Amino acid sequence: xxxxxxxxxxxxxxxxxxxxxxxxxxxxxxxxxxxxxxxxxxxxxxxxxxxxxxxxxxxxxxxxxxxxxxxxxxxxxxxxxxxxxxxxxxxxxxxxxxxxxxxxxxxxxxxxxxxxxxxxxxxxxxxxxxxxxxxxxxxxxxxxxxxxxxxxxxxxxxxxxxxxxxxxxxxxxxxxxxxxxxxxxxxxxxxxxxxxxxxxxxxxxxxxxxxxxxxxxxxxxxxxxxxxxxxxxxxxxxxxxxxxxxxxxxxxxxxxxxxxxxxxxxxxxxxxxxxxxxxxxxxxxxxxxxxxxxxxxxxxxxxxxxxxxxxxxxxxxxxxxxxxxxxxxxxxxxxxxxxxxxxxxxxxxxxxxxxxxxxxxxxxxxxxxxxxxxxxxxxxxxxxxxxxxxxxxxxxxxxxxxxxxxxxxxxxxxxxxxxxxxxxxxxxxxxxxxxxxxxxxxxxxxxxxxxxxxxxxxxxxxxxxxxxxxxxxx
Amino acid sequence: xxxxxxxxxxxxxxxxxxxxxxxxxxxxxxxxxxxxxxxxxxxxxxxxxxxxxxxxxxxxxxxxxxxxxxxxxxxxxxxxxxxxxxxxxxxxxxxxxxxxxxxxxxxxxxxxxxxxxxxxxxxxxxxxxxxxxxxxxxxxxxxxxxx
Numbered sequence: 001x002x003x004x005x006x007x008x009x010x011x012x013x014x015x016x017x018x019x020x021x022x023x024x025x026x027x028x029x030x031x032x033x034x035x036x037x038x039x040x041x042x043x044x045x046x047x048x049x050x051x052x053x054x055x056x057x058x059x060x061x062x063x064x065x066x067x068x069x070x071x072x073x074x075x076x077x078x079x080x081x082x083x084x085x086x087x088x089x090x091x092x093x094x095x096x097x098x099x100x101x102x103x104x105x106x107x108x109x110x111x112x113x114x115x116x117x118x119x120x121x122x123x124x125x126x127x128x129x130x131x132x133x134x135x136x137x138x139x140x141x142x143x144x145x146x147x148x149x150x151x152x153x154x155x156x157x158x159x160x161x162x163x164x165x166x167x168x169x170x171x172x173x174x175x176x177x178x179x180x181x182x183x184x185x186x187x188x189x190x191x192x193x194x195x196x197x198x199x200x201x202x203x204x205x206x207x208x209x210x211x212x213x214x215x216x217x218x219x220x221x222x223x224x225x226x227x228x229x230x231x232x233x234x235x236x237x238x239x240x241x242x243x244x245x246x247x248x249x250x251x252x253x254x255x256x257x258x259x260x261x262x263x264x265x266x267x268x269x270x271x272x273x274x275x276x277x278x279x280x281x282x283x284x285x286x287x288x289x290x291x292x293x294x295x296x297x298x299x300x301x302x303x304x305x306x307x308x309x310x311x312x313x314x315x316x317x318x319x320x321x322x323x324x325x326x327x328x329x330x331x332x333x334x335x336x337x338x339x340x341x342x343x344x345x346x347x348x349x350x351x352x353x354x355x356x357x358x359x360x361x362x363x364x365x366x367x368x369x370x371x372x373x374x375x376x377x378x379x380x381x382x383x384x385x386x387x388x389x390x391x392x393x394x395x396x397x398x399x400x401x402x403x404x405x406x407x408x409x410x411x412x413x414x415x416x417x418x419x420x421x422x423x424x425x426x427x428x429x430x431x432x433x434x435x436x437x438x439x440x441x442x443x444x445x446x447x448x449x450x451x452x453x454x455x456x457x458x459x460x461x462x463x464x465x466x467x468x469x470x471x472x473x474x
Numbered sequence: 475x476x477x478x479x480x481x482x483x484x485x486x487x488x489x490x491x492x493x494x495x496x497x498x499x500x501x502x503x504x505x506x507x508x509x510x511x512x513x514x515x516x517x518x519x520x521x522x523x524x525x526x527x528x529x530x531x532x533x534x535x536x537x538x539x540x541x542x543x544x545x546x547x548x549x550x551x552x553x554x555x556x557x558x559x560x561x562x563x564x565x566x567x568x569x570x571x572x573x574x575x576x577x578x579x580x581x582x583x584x585x586x587x588x589x590x591x592x593x594x595x596x597x598x599x600x601x602x603x604x605x606x607x608x609x610x611x612x613x614x615x616x617x618x619x620x621x
Contacts, residue, residue, distance in 0.1 A: 111490075114494070114497060118497070118500065118501070118504075121501055121505070124504075130511040130514075130522065131518075131520060131522035132522045132523065133523040133526070135526075135527055138569070138573060139569040139573075142573065143572060146576050150577040151577055157579065158579045158581045158586070159580040159581065160579070190516070219486075222490040223486075223490070225490070225493055225494075225497075226490050226493035229496060229497050231503075234500055234503065373493055373496065374488060374489040374492045378488070381481065381485045382486075389478070457486075461482055461483075461486050464482040465479065465483070
């Protein structure tokens with residue numbers, strides 16, 4: 001990575017922190033009287049998500065999302081945020097009744113050392129990337145980023161955005177990659193892993209900061225170490241697959257939403273909406289997952305109706321705007337799926353093997369210790385305990401993963417095989433055909449679901465022990 | 475402490491222990507990636523995505539950027555002499571060409587093309603007349619269509 005590319009990427013990160021900090025100040029989460037350092041990661045990921053949404057909107061209205069256009073958008077956001085900044089946090093933002101003790105301190109420090117140490121190892125890898133990418137990363141996501149960078153926006157001409165694979169997928173991820181290209185001053189994709197690492201590291205820092213509001217350090221840090229060390233997260237980090245940013249957006253929406261349910265901090269609601277909108281504009285699967293998370297939050301038992309309605313409507317509105325763009329620009333339907341099949345019971349019955357195979361494959365990946373350690377079974381057990389205790393987190397811990405797996409399986413039911421869109425493949429029957437589609441995607445599309453569960457893990461443990469303590473005291 | 479508390483605590487201990495056990499192996503994998511990357515020149519690493527899927531002459535395709543003007547429109551044809559690891563790799567040639575040749579626009583119809591990029595095909599088989607043909611090596615040629 002050249003010095004100028006590194007400097008450009010860092011300048012972009014500074015801009016993310018600045019605009020994110022302004023948004024956090026507006027939401028009441030940032031106060032000048034307290035140390036700023038712990039808030040920097042949250043400011044970075046907030047600014048990153050805002051930039052993604054802003055760039056997508058700029059592209060959809062026909063602009064190029066150039067650095068100057070983005071700078072104007074950031075400036076407008078900072079001014080607006082300053083005008084609406086809240087002066088006080090509704091409640092203390094660090095756990096007040098944290099248990100102490102040598103063993104707990106050792107556990108907290110060991111967890112933090114493992115998570116941070118491993119992130120440093122990933123930083124070295126990001127600075128000297130191997131360059132090997134999943135075919136989906138460069139045939140779809142990077143190809144679209146190159147179109148935005150080279151042709152100046154969502155070009156609909158020959159060889160443009162709408163000529164790329166899965167042209168119906170929303171453009172937030174390629175818009176962010178193209179922004180990195182512009183700031184780095186090169187379209188060399190080897191500069192991207194460093195930008196991805198910055199976001200991943202900031203996500204871990206932001207998660208730690210937010211989760212510490214409800215869970216003690218000896219629970220938070222080992223939990224985050226478990227997520228960071230999961231083999232599949234290692235392979236996704238810096239992969240330029242959209243599943244990586246989607247997992248981070250969903251993770252952040254889940255943390256902020258869960259804290260909103262537990263704490264009642266009004267300032268967290270706008271952040272939830274931002275991350276849900278960003279998730280819905282990252283992938284079609286992201287729109288499904290964002291809608292499910294929004295729905296789970298809305299049914300979590302809070303009485304704040306405006307926020308509940310906003311959680312449900314925000315991902316729908318964001319994805320709806322993209323659908324309007326698709327309709328206005330005659331984007332051809334995605335050949336990988338035939339959703340018309342879902343309306344014909346006869347045709348669905350012919351393809352019942354698809355849904356069986358798809359669901360089995362999704363569950364295999366979700367529960368695979370070789371990919372995600374024990375995150376999914378462990379969090380589901382904690383979710384069942386939470387449901388038994390009528391916890392507000394139960395819909396997030398149980399409803400979202402179950403509904404997401406069902407939705408993705410149904411999408412596979414409507415799936416077409418690779419023969420329909422890559423003609424050089426030798427297709428020898430429908431079964432082999434759908435097998436390729438599932439095997440090329442199932443391992444990745446579960447990633448955001450697992451991250452959603454992983455960030456709930458410390459909250460569920462903490463809730464369980466807190467309720468236990470309360471019962472003992474009464 | 476209820477059975478639910480014990481269950482939650484036990485689950486947490488087992489799950490986090492699994493992460494601790496796997497940590498050294500993960501570090502080994504990452505360090506292996508770093509060593510492997512450091513051993514390769516940067517230029518080779520930028521071609522890795524195409525090589526991975528069996529497109530064996532990706533640099534020749536990128537070299538077409540020196541021939542086709544930035545506002546040019548090109549069509550791509552592949553043929554039996556294409557340097558590919560397997561037949562299915564042919565699907566990826568157009569993706570790679572599009573990635574490395576932008577802002578040059580790839581068109582689907584030969585009739586719309588000002589240039590034809592041949593990846594192992596015989597340019598004569600296209601039925602078009604060419605003002606000039608540039609050989610990029612490895613059976614890869616670029617022809618400027620005569621209109």
